[in-house]
Amino acid sequence: MSSSKSVIICGGGIVGLSCAYYLAREGWAVTVVERNAEDADSCAQGSAGYVSPSHVIPLAAPGMVWNGLKWMLSSRSPFYIKPRLDADLMRWGWLFARACTPEHTARTAPVLRDLCLGGRKLFLELAGLTGNAFELRQEGLLNLCQTQECLDHETHGLAKLANELGVEARVLDARQTAELEPGTRLEVAGSVYFPNDAHLSPRKFMPALVGLLKPLGVTFRWSTSVTGWRTAGGRVTGVQTTAGELTADEFVLAAGSWSPGMIAGLDVRLPLQAGKGYSLTLERPRFRLTKPLILTERRVAVTPMGNQLRFGGTMEISGINDRIRPERVQQIIDAVPAYFPEFTAEDFAGIKPWSGLRPVSPDGLPYIGRFGRHPNLTAACGHAMLGVTMAPSTGLLVAEILGGKKPSIPLATLDPDRYA
Ligand SMILES: Cc1cc2nc3c(=O)[nH]c(=O)nc-3n(C[C@H](O)[C@H](O)[C@H](O)COP(=O)(O)OP(=O)(O)OC[C@H]3O[C@@H](n4cnc5c(N)ncnc54)[C@H](O)[C@@H]3O)c2cc1C
Structure with missing residues (x-):
């Protein structure tokens, strides 16, 4: 992959930051746009911290x-x-x-297992890289x-x-x-x-992850809200923010519960x-x-x-x-x-x-994958009760998708267009 390729991640919760990490590691020029300040609260921070x-x-x-x-x-x-x-x-x-x-459970349980086991393995790696700054046990x-x-x-x-x-x-x-x-x-x-x-201290994990991202050259736009999109020829060309318009080759939707609102106007359905x-x-x-x-x-x-x-x-x-x-x-x-x-x-x-x-999400599975209507917009949201556990495996999957690699977990059940 050429290092000149750029990606904007919309939302800097645990999922957005994890996407930033695995993309930056692959050489992408990554910008994270987050409406809150760097040290603000997010859903993961007060969570139970299970890696489950x-x-x-x-x-x-x-x-x-x-x-x-x-x-x-x-x-x-x-x-x-x-x-x-x-x-x-x-x-x-x-x-x-x-x-x-029961059929839905039988179909989805192996996918949840793979996302969660993948998360556990990657948290162990991240613990090694940070001197276990986030108390993974x-x-x-x-x-x-x-x-x-x-x-x-x-x-x-x-x-x-x-x-x-x-x-x-x-x-x-x-x-x-x-x-x-x-x-x-x-x-x-x-x-x-x-x-x-396993379990970890999420209030320690988030700064530890930001600490890994900074030396990788990730640009942070804290206190900046995404307000809209610019599209042309079926692709997203820019994201409008309170700090002006930002352009990139690829965009990742990682705004947690705010994701459907963030893409209102893009004619995409995301229950x-x-x-x-x-x-x-x-x-x-x-x-x-x-x-x-x-x-x-x-x-x-x-x-x-x-x-x-x-x-x-x-x-x-x-x-x-x-x-x-x-x-x-x-x-x-x-x-x-x-x-x-x-x-x-x-x-x-x-x-x-x-x-x-x-x-x-209604079926208990996250949305991970490219939107058919806007192929350079990739979903990484909807993790419900497992967003901490699955954050690293989601980040890795998003990096695989954007890098054109074979995904380590089959994407069919995670398709963001499954309710389109
Ligand atoms: C009580 C509780 C316990 C939990 N326990 C666990 C657990 O033990 N294990 C586990 O795996 N999961 C757990 N979870 C679930 C987990 O915390 C969530 O699934 C996960 O934090 C979601 O992360 P996210 O990054 O998708 O969303 P968020 O953390 O919500 O991040 C989305 C980000 O997008 C930003 N954003 C929104 N709109 C805009 C905009 N317009 N412009 C710019 N930025 C924007 C927000 O400010 C936010 O920072 C728990 C949750 C709760 C509430």
Whole structure:
């Protein structure tokens, strides 16, 4: 590839920056356009930081339509769709419901596995390059089940599928679970342990990645918003920004939940909803955990990050906004003592909740690939609950696509035109 080829990446979240890294490494002249300042927050920063090959079942899974309808009635449920009259939301909901089939899971699970395992491998490389500045730890992940019914469900569902796909999953009883996490009392029937999952401190990962990008010559346009596009002859020729028009050979759409809005006017259809999640970070927790945990029935993630302990969860489809709904934060707090009786609501007193918007496609798969209508515009968005895990493998794929190489993961199911 000629080093004179240029690419503009629209959006500087974890996915955009990862694309920048793998493209710059291949000799592209890379510019990142990000509307926020360099040290601003982004969706990855307050995330649970899981690097999770165990997440092989897409959000749009069998049973989710029934659960979703049940949960929709309660704003305290783990998955909540705020009812509103919005054609995009209704279409998204219909496409989501259509994807909740066993056939869809069977078709997509191997793709999720490959993107997640790829991410894990690349994070190990990045940890080596940065002196592990982002505290990547390979402690596995424990899916805790309070009830035997839940444990049986996980055993015959996720654990079975994961093992079939070559992602090791071990079903543990209560005693075996307690042995793996001896620092605090657990009230569980058992757990599924995924020894190959990892976790990191996302607030340390983002600056570490920027630190790798700068010596590679990447140009950053922080505090600059993309406002429109210029096209000619079926190609994108420029991107209009608050700092003027920028031109390049190739363009990457990596604006997370804002991606559909960013390409409004390009006559491209990209169903995607923002899925708000919340997290609470204890600076000095009274109890030490060594492993990331999922409180399975309550869909709450718990991650040790250095000396801190982070609790995250909820999926709230309520449009693009950063409104904190206290009842949804409370749902996370209430879940904790049910599994860890030594934790109380007092542990969370005064902790400021963080919220972030996951970019959620209807079928639980990201959009990665060139748009048919504008072949020099490539999508890298829609990673929902797995944007941290999949960021490096997405970046690598985008570099392969733009470099005309054979993609390391087949692109058919990730096609951004699949709903066109
Ligand atoms: C509570 C919670 C826990 C999570 N836990 C995990 C986890 O454990 N593991 C995991 O893999 N994933 C997790 N996720 C999901 C993950 O955080 C997201 O999928 C990922 O961060 C999305 O990254 P992104 O770069 O696509 O989007 P974003 O981070 O949203 O980045 C998009 C960027 O585009 C910019 N932008 C938008 N519009 C414009 C414009 N007009 N001009 C210029 N720039 C623009 C935005 O400012 C933003 O910086 C979690 C998410 C939440 C909310």
